[in-house]
Amino acid sequence: MNLNAVYVMWLREMKRFSRSKSRMVSMLIMPLLFLGGLGFGFSKMTIPGIEGIAYLQFLVPGIVGMGMLFSSTGSGVSVLWDKEFGFLKEIMVAPVSRTSIVLGRIAGGATISLTQGILLILISTLLGFRTTITGFLIGLIFMALITTTFIGLGLILASRMKDMQGFQLIINFVVMPLFFLSGALYPIENLPAPIRILSYANPLTYGLDGLRGALIGISRFHPLTNLTIMITLSVAMVSLGAFLFDKSDNA
Template sequence: MTALSTPLSDPPRVSVPSVAFALAKREFTRFVRQPARLAGSIGQPLLFWLVLGSGLSPSFRPTGMAAMSYTEYFYPGMLLMMVLFASVFSTITVIEDRDQGFLQGVLVAPVSRLAIVLGKVGGAAAIALFQSIVLLCAAPVLGFSTGPLGYLLILVTLTLLSLGFTGLGFLTAWGMASTSGFHAVMMLVLMPLWFLSGALFPVQGVPAVLEGLMMINPVTHGMTILRAPFYEAPGALLSDGSYLGSLAVVALWVVLALGASAWRVGRRERGAPSPS
């Protein structure tokens, strides 16, 4: 009787890092087992870079960049596009996991909702970083003399950008029921952010309205801190107020995206309806 009257204790909650690592590892393992996904996420930005670079180089003569070819200018933009596509392909697994019942199993487990967000987003960041390392091998061929610290800064920047893009993707995918609808919404939102980031053309010299839109776009600041290490030493950048300002904007974007995703997932615990 005494044993029966003793209240049952809640099951122990697994730590946030261990859950996040397990989910991130699952995302990366799924990625390496899908060669078509790897080919698509790397091949499409690479095709854009080669076609646009060779086609627009003869007419690319912006102020202060007369000696730069469009292939060289567009290279950081191509890396940014690769991160964008990696985020889309990675966060679409949220919908697939829901359809297969895996997500429901994770949600009823005694784990932090923040761990779910960090795991899915962290796995996508690892995927984007892996692809970045592959494509960064082309940098010396283009004449970039970036040192080891410069490449480290570039990889850190790409990780931040991946977290921002993937946070937005996770937030969108959580409330969607179909992969086709998710693709349509993501392309409607993310592609304009990329087009207006300075990846395709410099911010300087554009019409005032367009320049205003580009300056309030957080991806523009991401493009700024991604391009800078290819041309300046890390020590000089970390003492540059303009660079640090753009870095702060990107960091704020990442925090807001991850925070909004964690809040969206946490609504289920407070009795909100589960995503359909």
């Protein structure tokens, strides 16, 4: 492990991100459109399982989770961009451990995703969302676990792909189903039993449930259950992602 290398990788990500205005804007616009479109449109509806709570309150943690799911998976898969533009070779030929390269990438991706999540929560409060300071701070823990888990997933997917051509496929067949099955938009009890099983196998379900529990005090599972599952999953995903990254030919 080489902390210096972790820092360099992180620094590069920050520089690249700060120069990409379009990436910054689109990271907030899509979740906010969902939030506005669904939050206001369904505000008068009664959804079984969340009677008595404003739909916006239920929706905000889901949308924060959604935004972070997309950006985190994306930054894991972005290894493939470096491969496509040749820069991966420059990284791989440097005398630093592969672990520090992976950790640097995760640190960069997580910083961006967390900033996105925090900004979304702040903007939501302007739209009428209410939470507590303590809730927000505990929520940060779950947000950190969500982003780590899905950057790990992104790395795993990237190691199975040759180039960026499969990226849209990943969005359609992996990221979107994870989003819809996570209980971001409605309680998962409302899903038919066979589909609900898929929800239970979805890491985002626990991450979101934990985040929702922290932010608005309503959760399906016990907070500690969510926490334990998310810590285990994030460690597993990152380790597997790092292992596969090291194993794949990077020349």
